[in-house]
Amino acid sequence: MSQVRHLIEPEDFTLEELMQLVDTGLSIYENPSQYRKVCDGKIMASLFFEPSTRTKLSFDSAMMRLGGQVLGFSDASTSSTAKGESLADTIKVVNDYSDLIVMRHPKEGAPKLATHFATIPVINGGDGGHQHPTQTLTDLITIKRFKGRLDNMKIGFCGDLKFGRTVHSLIRTLARFGNKEFYLISPDELTLPVSLKRQLEKQGVKLIEVRYLEDVVEELDMLYMTRIQKERFFNEEDYVRLKNTYILNRDKIRSAKEDLIILHPLPRVNEIAIDVDTDPRAAYFEQSKMGVYVRMALICKLLEVGPYARG
């Protein structure tokens, strides 16, 4: 294999590579049977130091659908980390057991550290509140499937924009695709981190911060919802006061465009009322489905197999 590639943050890939992954993912979605043996004999290590349902299972599913095998753990307490093993040592060992590592870790920057000790590709499956690049790929493939494009959109992000790593990765990537205006709908306590705002504004991105979704919903081509977690608030009173403001229901999208798409990285608790699920604009379950196909494309790319085979 040529020089090992990793996916730690979306910026590790060029826009052309991201587009190609999305298109490959869509091809796999159209015709998955063509790809069912491309990872025959390959092993993916799935190291989840923190719980996950969708990311872990969709990666496992993606590898299995490609004919590969999966080993790993889904809770740090069942690994040697519980005995005090360092991340570096875990990675050095797993490096010899597998062909590819997917990891989620509560500490921000942990997957980047892992790349210093791995000679096989490492994929960041989420690191603290920092980045979640494969959720970004999932979001991109869903947007491309439903909107047919990745640029020139009016996009709203709603809910917890402070700790929502999916938002951080996606907003940066959509800005790279040329989207220069974002509506940020959140309570004061959960606005986008200042460091990220400054990075985006340096790139000429206009961030419009509003408190209420109803004020901007008519404008939007895409609405990205996130969950507001109780533990993010300093006191329960503030949480109770604000939680309903950021719950999406049919009333709130009454005046929205017909071709709006509503995305959510899931899990959802109560921030989208279940009556929205049957609205044709709700795309979040399709989104989690598309995550498998784009992860299949990513695995192929990093292992240089199937559509990414060399020579």
Place this chain on the structure above:
Amino acid sequence: MLEVKGIQNGIVIDHIKAGNGLKIFNKLLSEHIDTPVVLLMNVDSKALGKKDIIKIADVFDIDLDILGLIDHNITVNIVRDSKITDKRKANIPEEVTGLFNCINPRCITNSDAYAVPKFKLYEMNGSAEYICSYCEEITKYRL
């Protein structure tokens, strides 16, 4: 008037903002140097009004990055046989490794010995601001 002799061989860290001399001494010099050191505080300066000076005998190597982080006005004179043979200016380093910690408590560099904090200069906003190579949080260096 207090008079301090010049050194024959060594370095003179000059143009330190008054008050920073002791901090530099405590933080960077006290543990590592076993040759004679003189710290002068509140010396009259045309450029700064008051300044601090540190003279270190028989040492010629000093990390200009650290000094640049603290105060980019600092100059370092190399003295050999009582003559200044070289004059260097402390620069604000573009990249910094291991000199200070990331302010983000969730950053891997604050919990894993293998992860040495590494930063890139982000912006000069009064003082130098550095972006963490691991978690991308912005840390302002303070002495």
